[in-house]
Amino acid sequence: MFLKENLTGEIAYSTMFPAALIVVTCFVIFILSLYKYTTSTYKYWKKKSVTFAEPVPLFGNIKDHVTLKMTQGECLRNIYNDFPHEKFVGMYQLQTPTLLLRDPEIIKLFLVKSFAHFSDRGFSYDGHREPLTKHLVNMEGDTWKTLRQKITPTFSSGKIKNMIGLLHGCGVQLLEYMEAAIDSGETEFEMRDLTAKFTTDVIGTCAFGLECNSLKNSQSEFRRMGCAVLNSSASMALAKIVRVFFPKLFKALKLRTFPVEVQKFFIGIVKQTIAFRNANGVHRNDFIQLLLELKNQNEEGITFKLTEELIAAQVFVFFLAGFETSSTTLSFCLHEMAVNQEVQSRVYDEINKTVTKYGLPLSYEAILSMDYLEQCLKETMRKYPPVQALVRVCTKPFPVPGTDVNLDVGTAVLIPVYAIHHDPKYYPGPDVFDPDRFAKDAGDNGRPAGTYLPFGDGPRICIGMRFAMLEMKLALAQFLQNYSVTLSDKSCARIEFEPASFLSCPKGGIWLNVNKR
Ligand code: HEM
Numbered sequence: 434m435f436l437k438e439n440l441t442g443e444i445a446y447s448t449m450f451p452a453a454l455i456v457v458t459c460f461v462i463f464i465l466s467l468y469k470y471t472t473s474t475y476k477y478w479k480k481k482s483v484t485f486a487e488p489v490p491l492f493g494n495i496k497d498h499v500t501l502k503m504t505q506g507e508c509l510r511n512i513y514n515d516f517p518h519e520k521f522v523g524m525y526q527l528q529t530p531t532l533l534l535r536d537p538e539i540i541k542l543f544l545v546k547s548f549a550h551f552s553d554r555g556f557s558y559d560g561h562r563e564p565l566t567k568h569l570v571n572m573e574g575d576t577w578k579t580l581r582q583k584i585t586p587t588f589s590s591g592k593i594k595n596m597i598g599l600l601h602g603c604g605v606q607l608l609e610y611m612e613a614a615i616d617s618g619e620t621e622f623e624m625r626d627l628t629a630k631f632t633t634d635v636i637g638t639c640a641f642g643l644e645c646n647s648l649k650n651s652q653s654e655f656r657r658m659g660c661a662v663l664n665s666s667a668s669m670a671l672a673k674i675v676r677v678f679f680p681k682l683f684k685a686l687k688l689r690t691f692p693v694e695v696q697k698f699f700i701g702i703v704k705q706t707i708a709f710r711n712a713n714g715v716h717r718n719d720f721i722q723l724l725l726e727l728k729n730q731n732e733e734g735i736t737f738k739l740t741e742e743l744i745a746a747q748v749f750v751f752f753l754a755g756f757e758t759s760s761t762t763l764s765f766c767l768h769e770m771a772v773n774q775e776v777q778s779r780v781y782d783e784i785n786k787t788v789t790k791y792g793l794p795l796s797y798e799a800i801l802s803m804d805y806l807e808q809c810l811k812e813t814m815r816k817y818p819p820v821q822a823l824v825r826v827c828t829k830p831f832p833v834p835g836t837d838v839n840l841d842v843g844t845a846v847l848i849p850v851y852a853i854h855h856d857p858k859y860y861p862g863p864d865v866f867d868p869d870r871f872a873k874d875a876g877d878n879g880r881p882a883g884t885y886l887p888f889g890d891g892p893r894i895c896i897g898m899r900f901a902m903l904e905m906k907l908a909l910a911q912f913l914q915n916y917s918v919t920l921s922d923k924s925c926a927r928i929e930f931e932p933a934s935f936l937s938c939p940k941g942g943i944w945l946n947v948n949k950r
Pocket residue numbers: 569570571581750751752754755756758759762814819820823824886887888889890891892893894895896897898900901
């Protein structure tokens with residue numbers, strides 16, 4: 434028995450040994466290859482003699498963001514603060530060599546003066562397989578330039594002024610909703626949800642020509658699809674990482690930026706609306722109408738063909754780029770009003786003076802005249818920039834002036850907006866909410882150009898900037914004229930950001946008490 438056992442043991446050992454060895458060897462080879470692959474680019478900045486942040490294998494310099502400890506903006510702020518004397522710093526987003534710009538003059542140079550070398554964002558997309566991704570934010574080179582030139586007049590002050598009636602309608606729905614909720618005894622509200630429903634309605638009506646009233650009808654199809662687009666499920670977040678950092682793999686695996694039903698829904702709405710308006714001669718002061726007019730000019734012989742699908746992709750990006758950016762800004766602003774009651778009183782006084790001077794409903798001119806309200810929004814976007822970093826890619830070799838550095842085509846560039854907006858050199862006491870930083874008579878308060886970037890800068894600056902300011906000012910004026918806000922038991926005095934979110938998003942929402950005036 435002993436012998437047998439011994440024998441069996443020896444036999445097992447002798448057959449197991451090579452198997453275990455093979456497994457261990459494969460594992461070691463795998464780890465070494467992974468290490469080699471993930472660190473293969475890490476000499477890039479050293480070879481270029483650019484000061485760089487030391488990367489860690491696999492993650493480069495964005496480990497804290499990838500592991501969801503902090504937002505991208507907060508992660509870049511740490512790098513920004515570590516190199517106070519550099520104009521720019523080399524870093525790695527996973528394996529991708531990236532230049533982080535620190536100096537305002539260099540930022541202006543890249544975004545504005547030398548735009549021809551950095552005209553794209555380098556976002557990969559497949560307009561054939563996913564037609565909704567063929568929009569201004571993603572498009573590149575001459576195609577982007579032609580489309581941007583065509584669409585720009587759609588956002589002129591004259592065109593936006595004509596939309597004030599639509600914006601008003603959404604504001605009135607918000608007030609009606611609040612009235613009913615407060616009458617039924619509600620006092621505490623999650624402001625982000627409220628403002629998101631409001632801005633969904635604004636984009637629904639101004640971009641898609643739909644009356645969705647998400648405030649009354651929380652199950653509205655439009656709101657449901659909107660939530661599906663912004664869905665931050667683990668699988669969509671993973672697909673996003675693959676799309677950004679491994680675009681070839683994204684294509685090879687046929688992954689999707691949005692679920693197919695979202696694509697069908699948005700393209701379907703736009704096609705139906707166009708068909709209805711053409712058949713019934715309907716005219717409405719909204720973006721879809723303006724794009725339709727461009728399409729018709731287009732058919733009279735102009736080279737660039739604005740198809741229905743291309744129109745759908747553009748109104749879709751107005752939704753993508755415009756809805757959450759505006760809603761979080763509104764909710765952050767209301768939070769600051771609740772914390773800083775003296776600021777809220779000044780805004781209330783300004784609204785009352787404006788109503789006395791211009792009457793109700795507030796006209797375009799009345800909204801424009803409210804300087805202090807505008808300062809409050811500007812300071813909100815300084816403290817909580819919805820887009821925490823701007824992205825560019827080098828499209829033509831670029832010798833950085835005053836240095837020996839030559840940037841190669843394809844080099845990624847990041848502008849750390851959040852870090853700049855919190856640099857005490859430009860904004861003393863950066864955590865203090867002080868709208869007077871943007872007072873007209875204070876000029877730029879000695880700040881250099883390139884240090885205030887909530888909407889970006891240069892030819893790729895946010896096309897919807899003016900529209901967004903009008904929408905947000907009108908919403909706040911209508912709301913604060915009728916209601917005041919205070920902190921509630923659920924409020925956090927200091928806001929933390931949701932690390933998984935691409936845009937600045939308050940962790941746990943923004944809870945406030947809302948009281949009738
Ligand atoms: C508070 C509101 C908003 C903020 C903070 C914001 C911010 C931004 C930023 C930072 C960019 C990138 C700029 C750059 O790379 O230099 C951008 C681009 C863009 N935004 Fe906005 N945005 C807002 C509202 C809107 C609205 C309401 C719309 C449309 C109705 C819109 C449409 C776009 C488009 C289409 C682009 C791409 C422009 C291009 O590449 O040519 N945004 N926005």
